[in-house]
Amino acid sequence: MKSFTNANPKNLAQALTLVQQARAGGKTAVLAGGGSDLLGQMKERVITPDVLVRLTSIKGLDQVKEDKGPGSGVTIGGLITLDALSRHPLIRRQYAVLAEACEDVATPQIRNVATLAGNVAQRPWCWYYRNGFTCFKAGGNTCYSVSGENAFHAIFGGGPSHIVHPSDTAPALVALDARFRIAGPAGERVVPAAEFFTLPTVDPARENVLKDGEALVAVMLPAAKAGTRSTYHKIMDREAWTHAVVSAAVVLHIDKDVCREARVVLGGVAPIPWRLPEVEKLLTGQRMTPELVAKAGEMAVAGAKPLAKNGYKVPLTQAMVRRTIEGLSAKG
């Protein structure tokens, strides 16, 4: 690993200044959460920053706070660990899809250090990128998976890069209509989760709208409506310690057996959390019959474009969507 300076800012302003100062001095600087993704990339020399600005040294960015006023939601500090978030009683009670997504990440050790912001902003785990290939993600102009090993790559939204977005929490946050608070040298802005993640056609080197030196500081969730139920299901190629081959985050608002509102978002199949608006439209206003749910599974894979070795993800996705909606509507 290349040597680097570890900076421990006391507050956010100081953190952002440290990044700016490093860059002004001709050095490369990165923001770090728990470091569980970043340090792996540094050890493998996928990235070689001069300065690592540790956001976990800032106090107070790891809290879950109920917003004030009727109909208000919840604000979650971006530096909360996935373990703490998965155990939080309010999150478990009202935003089960997020608690379950956190629980499904990696291993207990990783969840103990990994932060929510770091999970959302983690870089792709495509074997070409992680093993030093000069692919789009590493600043090159090739996606080696197209003619190479693509068993775990995208079946939706691929091209020119065919990575899948690796985060388990990201589909859950899109399904919950979360908004992200971002702080940077130009001030703060709020971006809906659905607009935060960007396809490779926008910029094949990036996965989201974060600009250099910007920090994801908080995630805001709208108030949970009465009658809302939600869940996260994940299929892996082994029992634990790995990313989703296919996952589904589903939020249903059911009133007297009728689905009033639906969010269905897939993970592991596209370069961004992949929302299924046609499936959501199909379910809205309907009673959840087995026929309707089977149709939802079929519609979920409309337009899938598998590569040579990941065609198996199509029936897997269809079954995953059907079973997840079926299980959730039966919960009552």
Ligand SMILES: Cc1cc2nc3c(=O)[nH]c(=O)nc-3n(C[C@H](O)[C@H](O)[C@H](O)COP(=O)(O)OP(=O)(O)OC[C@H]3O[C@@H](n4cnc5c(N)ncnc54)[C@H](O)[C@@H]3O)c2cc1C
């Ligand atoms: C063996 C293994 C298995 C894994 N399995 C899964 C899995 O099943 N599901 C899953 O979702 N993930 C999985 N991961 C990835 C893991 O969840 C991420 O490494 C972790 O969530 C990243 O969080 P962190 O706080 O450690 O981020 P860091 O490693 O500190 O940072 C990750 C990236 O985010 C950026 N970043 C961090 N914080 C901020 C911020 N506040 N604002 C802006 N940018 C920021 C960093 O610059 C860096 O690019 C796995 C990782 C390993 C090593």
